[in-house]
Amino acid sequence: MFKFEILHQSKKSEARVGRVTTKHGSFLTPAFVAVGTNGVLKAVDHVSIAELALPLVFANTYHLMLHPGADTIEKAGGIHQFSGRTGPIITDSGGFQVFSLAYGSVANELKSKGKKKHGNSVLSITEEGVVFRSYRDGAKITLTPESSIEAQKKIGADIIIPFDELPPYHMDEPALQRSLNRTHRWEKRSLDAHLANPKHQAIYAVCHGGVNPDYRKESARYLSSLPFDGFGIGGSLGKNRQELAFVLENTIGHLRPEAPRHLLGIGDIPSITDSVPAGIDTFDSSYPTKAARHAVAFHPDEPVRLKSTKHRESFEPIEQGCPCFTCKHYTKAWLHHLFKAHEATAHSLTTIHNLSYMTRLMTHYQSLILSDQM
Template identity: 35%
Template sequence: MTQDAQTPRFSFSLNATDGRARTGVISTPRGDIRTPAFMPVGTAATVKAMMPESVRATGADILLGNTYHLMLRPTAERIARLGGLHKFMNWERPILTDSGGFQVMSLSDLRKLTEKGVTFRSHIDGSKHELTPERSMEIQKLLGSDIVMCFDECPALPADRDRIASSMRLSMRWAERSREAFGDRPGHALFGIQQGGLERDFREESAEALKKIGFDGYALGGLAVGEGQEAMFGCLDFAPDMLPTDKPRYLMGVGKPDDIVGAVKRGIDMMDCVLPSRSGRTGQAWTRRGQVNIKNARHADDPRPLDEHCSCPACSHYSRAYLHHVFRAQEMISGMLLTWHNLHYFQEIMQDMRDAIAGGTFAAWEAEFHAKRAMGDIDPL
């Protein structure tokens, strides 16, 4: 894609494909994002238990910030006064902000949905708020995020076809209003969000509506909301191909390592999930050989690392016995080390996939990935 030398713009270049898997680069004024990309979630302007420079050290090119949480506390207006979200949280690389729609549906009380938007009460203090496509765009502009998401409604699955259809069409009307309110902001991108549940015809209708409006990238929403992996993959077998090939495709809220690999295999370029950090805080580690529950007594005398092939600080400098001890003792370093390990492992998966796609060996890499996970954790001593 051409780029004006005077004004750094948002662009996406596809470097290689292997089957439906793709690898490329999203260019932004704040830096490049290598795809497929995994975005750690910094809900309240922090990736929990991590310093920003530590998140970067794991290989992350971009973080996700949360419109709903930041608008309630400390407020978007305050963040803007303090120089924007990048400065506020000490992360100078790209940030994607979600629209707030999903959290309104899942967290807030007494919400009321109309054509205009959603009114709801804060889950923090019960105060009343209104979120519309226009307000969502305003908040995300105040935050200064590089990639802005359209305001949409996401119904939980399973839902009947009428509910899915009306929700999707409302989201498409909101997408048009989001596009208009976003305006022309060189160097910043707006992504549309495909909805339609698991229904092929609704996904197609949604994709056509979004393409007609025109966006810098396209997300697949309404998945990973309780439908199960098989159903999600079934939808990903057709839904990504309905979206433009020359724009990034972002699968929202995914996921576990095998979800991520399956999504990339089906043409997804970007993902985000709280899983690596949330798991780290609850004593769960993700490794090449599957999940390890560090609270289990079997680790209490084990001098070996979590994963002998991992170069993260948790694996390089600490034993399973130590990690077990600090989790049991409720020491803060437990969540810090396990979160660092999990984020490192997730970014390692992304780099391995980028290399495999570029080398045309994705199928072989995927087979080895699943074979190692099937082995399960190393035997107890």
């Protein structure tokens, strides 16, 4: 059921327009992938944003395993039936939690220079897998490559991710090499578990190696030798856009060119703009929805900060000509009022606009690539 076609390769750069086809529909790339940790985007449900035609939504296996549980989702008919989303869904492996439960956010890890959080919930990392302590009830949970794939089979996403470890930016070279080797073994075990029961799902490998170019090449070449359907570029991607570009330069050229490439966890507009010409097909990030909840609306000129008093009497939409529900029905002044009044509707309406902006931006990039201008 899964297929990736390259429709056009730019003559100006490594950018390309492609089509991803899954059991639950197809979409064009490059594309932005919205993050719905618990199977839904924060502040909006799938039905209310159906007209946005979001190409792909990213859900978190670890959180869904804790609640409502993979078995419950399977009994409901899978994540699409359970959540009301008709379009394609991708799930991660739970491996990111190896990082986030131990170090917090990527930004926090960079600031703390690799110091683990006090009382972090990662109890042990072994060859078998990772033992966590549930943030919900404190119960011990063992996650292995096999159990991660089993959970993703029950959840029923169109694209799944093998179990991996996201090492911190500040990890020393010997430890990074050990982590990379173990991640490769985990990914091979994940692939084997998937191939034993494909269920019309695709599986993307995740290339690691930190900002070490030799490790990046090693990871890309090894994983390209295995029958993965696509490739994610993950792990530590650097502390700035220059290091991100360096990572991509030392990874993309060593991947099978006919397979889709997904950049994990990167969704700010400058990074996307830089990475599309490098040959990235899809991006995922919670940034647009998180920005919306902080009253920041996207605009071609500059972000609109809706809490600013200058918008108290701004009786025009966030973006003139934007076709989204929010811009067709409401003004910046109304949104300013809602945020100042602490009304949850403000989060929903601004999220709808930011998601519309991202989908239109990617459609614009597709047009530029097709005309060899990007």
